[in-house]
Amino acid sequence: MAAVATCGSGAGTTGSAVATASKSNVTSFQRRGPRASGTNDSGPRLVSIAGTRPSVRNGQLLVSTGLPALDQLLGGGLAIGTVLLIEEDKYNIYSPLLFKCFLAEGIVNGHTLLVASAKEDPANILQELPAPLLDDNSKKEFDEDVYNHKTPESNIKMKIAWRYQLLPKMEQIGPVSSRFGHYYDASKRIPQELIEASNWHGFFLPEKISSTLKVEPCSLTPGYIKLLQFIQNIIYEERFDGSNPQKKQRNVLRIGIQNLGSPLWGDDICCAENGSNSHSLTKFLYVLRGLLRTSLSACIITMPTHLIQNKAIIARITNLSDTVIGLESFIGSERETNPLYKDYHGLIHIRQIPRLNNLICDESDVKDLAFKLKRKLFTIECITKLRSYGLSQKYFLSHHLQKNCSVRKNPCFKQPHTLKKIY
Amino acid sequence: MFVELNNLLNTTPDRAEQGKLTLLCDAKTDGSFLVHHFLSFYLKANCKVCFVALFQSFSHYNIVGQKLGVNLTVARERGQLVFLEGLKSSVDVFFQTQEEPHPLQFLREANAGNLKPLFEFVREALKPVDSGEARWTYPVLLVDDLSVLLSLGMGAVAVLDFIHYCRATVCWELKGNMVILVHDSGDVEDEENDILLNGVSHQSHLILRAEGLATGFCRDVHGQLRILWRRPSQPTAQRDQSLTYQYKIQDKSVSFFAKGMSPAVL
Numbered sequence: 268m269a270a271v272a273t274c275g276s277g278a279g280t281t282g283s284a285v286a287t288a289s290k291s292n293v294t295s296f297q298r299r300g301p302r303a304s305g306t307n308d309s310g311p312r313l314v315s316i317a318g319t320r321p322s323v324r325n326g327q328l329l330v331s332t333g334l335p336a337l338d339q340l341l342g343g344g345l346a347i348g349t350v351l352l353i354e355e356d357k358y359n360i361y362s363p364l365l366f367k368c369f370l371a372e373g374i375v376n377g378h379t380l381l382v383a384s385a386k387e388d389p390a391n392i393l394q395e396l397p398a399p400l401l402d403d404n405s406k407k408e409f410d411e412d413v414y415n416h417k418t419p420e421s422n423i424k425m426k427i428a429w430r431y432q433l434l435p436k437m438e439q440i441g442p443v444s445s446r447f448g449h450y451y452d453a454s455k456r457i458p459q460e461l462i463e464a465s466n467w468h469g470f471f472l473p474e475k476i477s478s479t480l481k482v483e484p485c486s487l488t489p490g491y492i493k494l495l496q497f498i499q500n501i502i503y504e505e506r507f508d509g510s511n512p513q514k515k516q517r518n519v520l521r522i523g524i525q526n527l528g529s530p531l532w533g534d535d536i537c538c539a540e541n542g543s544n545s546h547s548l549t550k551f552l553y554v555l556r557g558l559l560r561t562s563l564s565a566c567i568i569t570m571p572t573h574l575i576q577n578k579a580i581i582a583r584i585t586n587l588s589d590t591v592i593g594l595e596s597f598i599g600s601e602r603e604t605n606p607l608y609k610d611y612h613g614l615i616h617i618r619q620i621p622r623l624n625n626l627i628c629d630e631s632d633v634k635d636l637a638f639k640l641k642r643k644l645f646t647i648e649c650i651t652k653l654r655s656y657g658l659s660q661k662y663f664l665s666h667h668l669q670k671n672c673s674v675r676k677n678p679c680f681k682q683p684h685t686l687k688k689i690y
Numbered sequence: 691m692f693v694e695l696n697n698l699l700n701t702t703p704d705r706a707e708q709g710k711l712t713l714l715c716d717a718k719t720d721g722s723f724l725v726h727h728f729l730s731f732y733l734k735a736n737c738k739v740c741f742v743a744l745f746q747s748f749s750h751y752n753i754v755g756q757k758l759g760v761n762l763t764v765a766r767e768r769g770q771l772v773f774l775e776g777l778k779s780s781v782d783v784f785f786q787t788q789e790e791p792h793p794l795q796f797l798r799e800a801n802a803g804n805l806k807p808l809f810e811f812v813r814e815a816l817k818p819v820d821s822g823e824a825r826w827t828y829p830v831l832l833v834d835d836l837s838v839l840l841s842l843g844m845g846a847v848a849v850l851d852f853i854h855y856c857r858a859t860v861c862w863e864l865k866g867n868m869v870i871l872v873h874d875s876g877d878v879e880d881e882e883n884d885i886l887l888n889g890v891s892h893q894s895h896l897i898l899r900a901e902g903l904a905t906g907f908c909r910d911v912h913g914q915l916r917i918l919w920r921r922p923s924q925p926t927a928q929r930d931q932s933l934t935y936q937y938k939i940q941d942k943s944v945s946f947f948a949k950g951m952s953p954a955v956l
Contacts, residue, residue: 549841557777579880
C-alpha cells in the first residue's frame with residue numbers, strides 16, 4: 268500500500284483513508300513495496316493501477332492526457348485529483364480533439380469514463396473517439412484473419428539494421444493496455460469493441476434536467492447542481508473515493524465535461540457581463556475540485572473562455588483550476604498569412620501548472636508552442652526559426668535555444684566586423 | 691520556515707511580535723510559499739494555529755510542511771493546529787444538510803450572506819483553554835486564501851467584516867497574530883478583489899508582496915518580493931520602510947538576493 272499511499276495521499280485522502288484505518292505511522296518517506304510484517308498495516312497490498320505512473324518529482328500519481336507531447340509539457344502527465352481546464356479556440360475545432368484524446372486514453376487503459384455534455388449525446392461523443400495507433404505486429408494479432416497474408420513479411424529478419432530487431436516491440440493494444448501514453452489517429456474511429464468493453468457513464472443535460480429540481484435553491488444553476496450530484500453518485504457507488512479498501516483492483520475515473528459555461532448549460536456568463544448568478548461557475552469548480560481531491564479521478568473541462576465577457580471571472584476560474592491550457596487557432600486571424608506560422612494551425616499556451624505537494628512545479632522552459640493537426644496526428648512543437656547566418660538577414664532564436672546552441676561560440680558569428688575585413 | 695526570510699524580516703520564532711496582521715499578496719505568480727513559511731514558523735514558535743485552508747487539501751500542506759520541518763498530523767493530534775479543510779468540507783456541506791451551522795454554510799445559500807459561522811469557528815478554535823498551565827504561547831490565524839471566498843459568492847464587504855471581527859478577537863483581545871493571503875488580480879479589473887485587497891492592506895502591519903518579474907518568465911529568478919512595514923494605528927509621520935528582493939524557490943528552501951544579483955547572472 269506504500270506506493271499508492273504516497274501517491275494517493277498526494278492526490279487526496281484515498282491513501283489516508285486506508286492509513287487512518289490502519290493507524291500506521293505516516294511519514295513522508297515510505298518505501299515502495301509491501302511492508303515487512305513488523306507494522307500493523309492491514310490495508311491492501313501494493314496494487315498499481317493500469318495507465319498511471321508516479322511522478323518523478325514528488326511521487327504524485329499521474330495519468331496521461333492522451334497526447335504524449337502534452338504530458339511532457341505538463342511535467343509527466345495529469346495528476347490524479349486535479350482539473351485540466353482547456354480554454355477553447357475560437358471556433359471550437361481543436362479543443363474537441365484534445366477532449367476526445369483524453370477519453371480515448373481512458374478507454375485504452377481500461378479506466379471508467381464519465382462524459383458530460385449539454386450539446387451532444389455522450390454516446391455519440393464516444394463513437395467519434397480517435398483510434399489508437401498500432402504498429403504492424405500488434406495489428407496482426409488484433410485481426411488475424413484479415414491480415415493473415417501479410418504475416419510472412421513481418422517475420423523477415425532484418426539483415427542490415429539487425430540491432431533494431433533486438434529492441435522491444437510496441438506493446439499490443441488489446442482491450443486494456445498498461446502503457447502510459449498512446450498516439451491517436453485522428454482520421455480513424457476507435458474500434459467498436461473497445462467502446463463496448465469499457466465502462467462509461469454519460470450525462471446529457473437535456474435528459475437530466477427534465478425532472479423538477481428537488482434540492483433547495485443555492486446560487487448554482489440547476490444544470491451544475493445535477494452534474495455535481497451525478498458525479499458524486501458515481502464516485503460513491505463505484506467506490507472511487509476509497510471507501511471500500513477491500514476492493515482488489517482499483518481504477519481511475521476520468522471525467523470529461525464539454526463546453527462548460529456555455530449558455531447551453533443554463534449559465535449566462537457568456538452572454539452578460541454582470542449576470543444574475545455570476546458565481547455559479549466558480550462555485551461549481553470549487554465543489555468539483557473538492558470531489559476530485561477526495562477520489563481517484565481526473566477531470567478535463569473545455570470552456571469557451573473567449574465568450575466570457577467579464578475578464579475578472581476568467582481570472583477567478585484560472586485560479587480555481589489546477590492546470591490551464593489555452594488553444595489559439597490561426598483560422599480567421601491575421602496570423603494565418605504570417606510566414607512564421609505557415610506550418611502550424613495554432614498556438615498552445617500553458618497558462619498554469621499546479622504546485623502539488625511541492626514548493627515548485629515542473630514548468631517547461633519553452634513558452635512558444637504551436638500545434639498542427641496533420642492528416643493523422645496532432646503534434647505540438649516549439650516554434651523556432653533558425654535561419655542561416657548572414658550579415659544582411661535578420662535572425663532570431665527562441666530564447667531557450669540561445670542557451671543550448673553555441674551561437675556565441677561560433678567564430679564566424681562572434682565578430683561580424685572582422686568578417687567584413689576578410690571579404 | 692525559510693531562514694533567509696526570517697533574516698530579512700528580522701524575526702525568529704522565539705521573539706516574534708504579537709498582535710500583528712500580516713498580509714501576503716501575490717500578483718502574476720504563486721505566493722503560496724509564503725503561506726508554508728508562516729505555517730511552519732508559527733508551529734515552531736509553539737503557537738496555537740487555526741488554519742483556514744480553502745485552497746488546497748490537508749495532505750498538500752502536510753507534505754510541504756514535512757520538507758520544512760513540521761509535521762501537521764502530529765500538530766493536529768496534539769491540539770496545536772486546528773485545520774479547516776475547505777475542499778473536503780465543501781463537499782460535505784453541499785451534498786448533505788448539516789444539523790448545526792457549518793463554517794462553510796454560505797455554500798448552500800442563494801444570496802450572499804455573511805461569514806458569521808466561519809468567525810464562530812475561528813473564535814472557538816482559538817479561545818484560551820482553562821486547563822491551568824499555558825501550553826501554547828499565543829494564537830495565530832492563517833487564511834489561505836481570501837480571494838476564494840469572493841469566488842464562492844461572498845461580497846467584499848462581508849469578507850472585510852469577517853477580517854475585522856477576527857482582528858478584534860485574535861489580534862487585540864487574544865494578543866495573537868493573523869496571516870492572510872489575497873491574490874492581486876493586477877490589470878484584470880476585479881473590483882471586488884481590489885476592494886478587499888485595499889481594505890486589508892490598510893489594516894495590516896506587514897505586507898509581503900510576491901510579484902512575477904516584469905520582463906516575463908525566468909528560470910533562475912522566480913519572482914520579486916516586496917516587504918513593507920506599516921504602522922496602521924499611528925499617523926504616518928515617518929515613512930513606511932520598504933525593501934525589495936528577488937527570489938528563487940528550491941525544493942526545500944527559498945533563496946533571496948538583491949535585484950539583479952542572482953547567482954546565475956553573476
